[in-house]
Amino acid sequence: MDHWLPWLHFPQFDDKIALHLDFAAAAIAVAALWFSWRADRNRELMNIETMRVERDNDLISWINSVIEIIVEMEFILREWSGPSDGKAIVAKTRPYLVKLASAIDQGRLYFPNFTLDIVPGESTEPAQIGHGPPILDHLIRIYNLVKDVDTVSEIDPARRDLLLKKREFIAAAQAEIEPNRRLLVRGQKGQASKGR
Numbered sequence: 001m002d003h004w005l006p007w008l009h010f011p012q013f014d015d016k017i018a019l020h021l022d023f024a025a026a027a028i029a030v031a032a033l034w035f036s037w038r039a040d041r042n043r044e045l046m047n048i049e050t051m052r053v054e055r056d057n058d059l060i061s062w063i064n065s066v067i068e069i070i071v072e073m074e075f076i077l078r079e080w081s082g083p084s085d086g087k088a089i090v091a092k093t094r095p096y097l098v099k100l101a102s103a104i105d106q107g108r109l110y111f112p113n114f115t116l117d118i119v120p121g122e123s124t125e126p127a128q129i130g131h132g133p134p135i136l137d138h139l140i141r142i143y144n145l146v147k148d149v150d151t152v153s154e155i156d157p158a159r160r161d162l163l164l165k166k167r168e169f170i171a172a173a174q175a176e177i178e179p180n181r182r183l184l185v186r187g188q189k190g191q192a193s194k195g196r
Contacts, residue, residue, distance in 0.1 A: 056177045059110055063173045066103045066139065070166050072096050073146050077159040086150035093146050100143050107136050116140040133176055138169035 073096045080089065114136040142165045149158045 055110075059173075059177055062103070062106060062110065063177075066100070066107075067166075067170070069096055069099045069103060070142060070162070070169070073100070073142075074159070074162050074166065077146075077149065077155050077162060080152070080155050086152075089152070089155070090150050093149065097143060097147055100139065100146075104136055104139050104143065107139065111136050114140075133172060135169065135172040135176055138165060138172055141165055142169065 073093060076092050076096070080092075111133055114134070116137045142162060145158055145161055145165065149155060
């Protein structure tokens with residue numbers, strides 16, 4: 001390159017200036033590499049968070065449908081004024097138990113392992129029992145509670161237990177979707193859009 005400099009009317013570079021230029025070029029390349037790595041990392045984290053939000057949205061929809069089923073069963077027990085015959089209570093709650101059983105199976109898509117995932121009459125080794133979050137365990141307990149109500153005298157204690165178990169389910173659901181994390185992500189997205 002030095003033989004072109006006189007023709008372009010540039011002064012000759014001495015070795016010190018060339019070394020400084022090489023060092024500056026290397027520093028710029030390292031800085032560009034660092035910024036590129038950081039942008040890729042941020043993009044990857046945002047993609048992961050976007051997938052979490054999408055999963056949470058699906059999960060929230062499932063949770064809402066489960067809460068509706070539980071509340072419907074709660075109101076059957078709360079407002080029971082039908083006959084004292086146990087068959088009438090079972091007939092009234094059975095469709096909601098079917099819906100709840102279906103919701104539990106749908107919940108396996110999100111929570112494949114849970115401790116009460118036991119098939120009746122089948123021996124289950126401790127290693128086969130799941131150790132996931134307790135959210136489906138709460139639903140199994142609610143299902144068993146309502147299923148076992150077959151006399152009017154059992155309605156009042158079951159109603160109170162159902163209310164407590166519903167609260168436990170909702171607390172487990174809140175822990176699973178982490179509302180604070182969702183608000184934090186929304187705040188970060190809002191700040192990013194304001195910065196544009």
